[in-house]
Amino acid sequence: MSQLRAAAARGLQRSRAVRSPGRSRKGAAPRGGDPAPAPAQPPAQHLFSDAAEIEAVRRNLLTWYDKCKRDLPWRTLAASEPDVDRRAYAVWVSEIMLQQTQVATVIDYYNRWMQKWPTLQALAEASLEEVNELWAGLGYYSRGKRLQEAARKVVSELAGRMPRTAEDLQKLLPGVGRYTAGAIASISYGQATGVVDGNVIRVLCRLRCIGADSSSPAVIDRLWDMANALVDRSRPGDFNQALMELGATVCVPKAPLCEECPVKQHCRARRRVEKELGLASRRLLGTCPPVPDVEDCGVGGCPLCPPATEPWDSSLGVTNFPRKAAKKQPRAARTAACVLERRGRRGAPEYLIVQRPSSGLLAGLWEFPSLPLALGLQEEKQRELLADHLQAWTGRPVAAGGLRYVGEVIHIFSHIHQTYVVYSLPVDGDVTLDPVSSPSRWVTEEEFHASAVSTAMKKVLKACEKQRGEQNGSGKVSKRKRGAKPGGAGSRPTGTQLSLHAFFRTPSPQ
Numbered sequence: 001m002s003q004l005r006a007a008a009a010r011g012l013q014r015s016r017a018v019r020s021p022g023r024s025r026k027g028a029a030p031r032g033g034d035p036a037p038a039p040a041q042p043p044a045q046h047l048f049s050d051a052a053e054i055e056a057v058r059r060n061l062l063t064w065y066d067k068c069k070r071d072l073p074w075r076t077l078a079a080s081e082p083d084v085d086r087r088a089y090a091v092w093v094s095e096i097m098l099q100q101t102q103v104a105t106v107i108d109y110y111n112r113w114m115q116k117w118p119t120l121q122a123l124a125e126a127s128l129e130e131v132n133e134l135w136a137g138l139g140y141y142s143r144g145k146r147l148q149e150a151a152r153k154v155v156s157e158l159a160g161r162m163p164r165t166a167e168d169l170q171k172l173l174p175g176v177g178r179y180t181a182g183a184i185a186s187i188s189y190g191q192a193t194g195v196v197d198g199n200v201i202r203v204l205c206r207l208r209c210i211g212a213d214s215s216s217p218a219v220i221d222r223l224w225d226m227a228n229a230l231v232d233r234s235r236p237g238d239f240n241q242a243l244m245e246l247g248a249t250v251c252v253p254k255a256p257l258c259e260e261c262p263v264k265q266h267c268r269a270r271r272r273v274e275k276e277l278g279l280a281s282r283r284l285l286g287t288c289p290p291v292p293d294v295e296d297c298g299v300g301g302c303p304l305c306p307p308a309t310e311p312w313d314s315s316l317g318v319t320n321f322p323r324k325a326a327k328k329q330p331r332a333a334r335t336a337a338c339v340l341e342r343r344g345r346r347g348a349p350e351y352l353i354v355q356r357p358s359s360g361l362l363a364g365l366w367e368f369p370s371l372p373l374a375l376g377l378q379e380e381k382q383r384e385l386l387a388d389h390l391q392a393w394t395g396r397p398v399a400a401g402g403l404r405y406v407g408e409v410i411h412i413f414s415h416i417h418q419t420y421v422v423y424s425l426p427v428d429g430d431v432t433l434d435p436v437s438s439p440s441r442w443v444t445e446e447e448f449h450a451s452a453v454s455t456a457m458k459k460v461l462k463a464c465e466k467q468r469g470e471q472n473g474s475g476k477v478s479k480r481k482r483g484a485k486p487g488g489a490g491s492r493p494t495g496t497q498l499s500l501h502a503f504f505r506t507p508s509p510q
């Protein structure tokens, strides 16, 4: 669901940027003074144009929602919070967290967030470090940062009062797009405005047999029109949540539960499946000649039908809809990461972490000292570069041979296939990094997990601990990943702790 919602958001951004002139420049006439041509109306099968049907969809969906909706903390808050700004804030936080993340994961984060910062004012007073710490593990960290920036803006520039319409929310709050603005306004203020996220895209495309690329601006525009036409005027927030809930629990991507669907009698994808099945049986019985594709609007002529190159596939049933252009493959990246470890005061291990820059990927988060690598480097070269990097950082020579190879850890960010080449370096004393390069600190394992560190860094530490467990003969960690080479070239004998002298060796005369 979260990825679909993100895809919708991306599509919506494009949608705003590439509208047809007739839509984006309302009332404007083309050069020469001729009136702007009215946008072509799509064929009826892709629309909700019958008032009685719209009423029936609203009624059926809301009745189902009242009976079947999941109990979620943000819904409880939105229903019980009398203060309109606090209510809008509660919905806003949930919508931002849900943009890229599954409901089940968000619940715990949401509860902790609202407990810590129950109001906009409380959030505005928090530090980015605190925000990142609470957000750690939720991914897409810029969301938390932007949420806090926007809260500060509401407090400092809008006297603590949330904008009261979807239009103003989108215009005035950084990080609030059309979807989030519509969700806040409909759920918190009762504004009759629709929403389009990944779940809504799927449900509407199936209800109206829309098979053109569902991330294209033309289709997204149509879906917004449809969502705005459908939204219930007296219960817009519940209607929008019902539509999204239907997509999340019934009209799911791979195996929709059509028999349980409250709007199945209005679903054209389902009707088409039934029709195709009927035709197939008649053909088998020889009572019906092969027929052309009766449900599409015309070969290649309709902007909302599946493209002629990808016709209806009977094996897919209703999941013929929606369709998306092939996803761009994430780019590959490699980074060397070094876990510097020492014995703490009570004998427990401590790790050195450094803070990332305040902008860009994983802004402001903490990580093990890391260095981006060019693709295709030999292991030996990677080790040398990392040693040089640490040397530049500490201002002292570092022996490349002292770095112990742990293995590779893979983490997929939305657009990056990231491989961390992990090394460890036990040291027996303090290491001071140049404070000008990055803030750094030593942390225990517990402090590490409570810090603003990414999931990728947690995986890196786990790989090191696994290697240590293997080297100590612990049976718990015997499953070694293929490709990981603990104790590879340059590693020290098992359990050896390097002294600082070994780590920072004196350069030999040339």
Ligand code: SF4
Pocket (backbone or CB within 6 Å): 203, 206, 207, 250, 251, 252, 256, 257, 258, 259, 261, 262, 263, 264, 267, 268, 269, 270, 318
């Ligand atoms: Fe989705 Fe099936 Fe309902 Fe149609 S009938 S909206 S495909 S669940």
